[in-house]
Amino acid sequence: MNNIILGISCLNNWDLTIPDLLIAAILPPGIKSQGEEMTFASSKELLSFHWVAYTIYAIFIISIIAWFAYNLTRKEKAKSIVRIPFYGYLGFLVAMGVGHHIFTYNAIPWVSQDIMRHHIKPDASYTFEIAKHKWVNMPKHVTVQCGQTVRFNVKSRDLVYGFGLFRQDGSMVMQMQVNPGTDVNGILESNDILWTFNHNGTFNVMSTEYSGPAAYDKETGEDKMLVKNWLTVEGCKDGGNK
């Protein structure tokens, strides 16, 4: 059962076939959609889908206002393309606002994993710190087998930083904020994230939050917190997964 269509059809009781075809037409390769759950196995697939969907929307809204502007000035009465009842329009906005989250909850695997992360036993766990714009006690290199779920727990001794994994082409795998702070016993607060790796690759680590100019080389501007080729995922097939 396709979950996006389930989400939409629950709200509108539409026929499954037409939206299924539409989605299949715009989906970037690699995203499951036909006859099985629609899920995004990696952020790259999700962002490609997002790019296509938002571009279509942007062209649509610009065209609507342009059509509207043209017909505002014409003496002849414009023929309505579609009549939208006012409360139908309000219902559509609510459905889009809420339906968007229903869709992502079902189609993006890391959402439920994130919410339930304290009840999930990871395959591997790494805890390290950041202090004075330096990674402290961070493993030099991490190797992950395809399909493994890894917990990263990053703590800050001073400022707000970020923890993000990036592909070699610069695109983001995932990120989280790293807040400083201690509990009542003086133990540094955790900032943890679970991530399941389904694609081979070698990834860089960067701080995704600004923590002052000291994070960069004064003269060259090079990012001192960038760690190249920090994590490697292996054992996946070409299209992802084992």
Next chain:
Amino acid sequence: MSFMNNLINGTDFDHKSLNALQKVTLRAVVMSFLFFGLVAIEGMIMRMVQVGPSAPIPHMFFHPAHYFSIMTVHPIVGIFGSTYQLVFGAFMFLVPFLTKKPLYSVKIANAVWLLITIGTAMSWIAAFVWEYAPLYTLYWPLPADTSQFSVVGGIVFIVGVALIMVGTLLFIYNIYATIFARVGVHKNKTTKELLISGFGIDGMLNLIHKLTGKPPYSKEPALALPVVAIFRGTVDTFLDAIVILSAGVLVLIYLIFDASGHPLNVAAIDALLYKNYFWWGLDLVADGLVLIYVAGSWYLLATLITGQKLFMENVARAALMLELLVSWMVWSHHLLADQPQPEMMKLISGEMVTAFELLTQGLALFITLVTLWKARPLKMTPPLAYLLGGLVGFGLAVPAAIIQADMGMNRVLHNTQWIIFAHVHIALIVGLYMTLYSAVYVLWPLATNNTTMFSKKLTWIHFWLYLIGGIGMGAFAGMAGLKGMLRRHLYVHGEFNTLMVLAAICGTMVLIAWFIFLMNIVLSVGIKGLIGIFLPAEDKSASYGIESEEA
């Protein structure tokens, strides 16, 4: 008339004919557009750095301290120096105009633009001279990190921001004192009646009465709808000013103690709690102030352009009340990447309540479009064209943010260029400023006593350059965000070169558009007129369009 003559004397502008209200309005508008030029230049410097080493720009801008100083003051100058000034100037003119009552105090109005101008200049100087660069987010304890930043620079910056907030509070006082003054048409109204109308409760009661078959609660609401929007938006502006001011005081205390040789422990302040408090306040600028002020401006412009009543006015009034509640509960969408933030807050505040902004803004867009549609055929004048441009801007920008206000999407979009360009820059540059340009062209004859605009052609060139440049820059830089480009990061190797070149070209269009607009205005009022705006008014009237200021 020669170019030089126009440059010096303008078309037919006579600053001596302006009264005190008109002059104080124009002072704020002039300062706003000067700051807009500064912010556009700052933005272009950052665009050029992001293009990479091949960009024709001095190497000093690639130095992190310099680059992030610019990034720190860019939103201060843009949001407070330019946007606040323009909005405040327009509203200090519109509230007396719409309520047919004099402005409570022209002296306070003068203090407002002066304080905001001085405060913005101080913050800019702190970044330029001392390279104080904690960014506008001021994430604790970065603004108090004296190992990275100069204490003096920090104090100057914070005092500057505090002056802006004091100016903001004075604006609020002036607006409320004007709205609640029981003079003129409001002579027989009670404060309760004005308050009920100000919050849009009368609109909501009218709707309920209609549904239950009762006669309307109020046939003629005490306050015009745009004034309700100004009142409502100002509630959020007040709360936001208090939050920023208190955060500034906190930073100031730490900096002063540090300067005295007795530094305080920064760990005494919980960074996440501070983030929640700060974003609650700061988000009121975006989700309260911008969206509500903009909705009110759309309604006003639609009715002024068409000369007709607003479509579904009671619904619009009620929606402004709904937006009040929504805007107070959405801040967690900024904290979806903060793992210690409770999941329920992310879900309710960050996702679900935030989604209602799609409803409130979509409603404002619909009501404005239908009001225009019912009055067709209309002439495509600059105010109408800019208003439609503003609608396009928010039509693009609001869904771009709603998409990211989601736990799944945020994990791969947080702190990328997506949110700052596809949402913030398109919302501000295209959505807000196109709306404000529309207001400028509508108010121009009123505020300048029917001064002839130098060139209509320049107006249209500005419109198209600005619209295409604004959307283009937001789109190309937003796409870089989808490719992983971070928003608060220095890239020195031109990592996203192609998209940044395209964004820089579009940014240049915006900068040129601003220059064309400025030239059109200067050639209309002349340098003499421009100076005259800042000279004391001979006519001390604090109202426009009414015969006398009866008390």
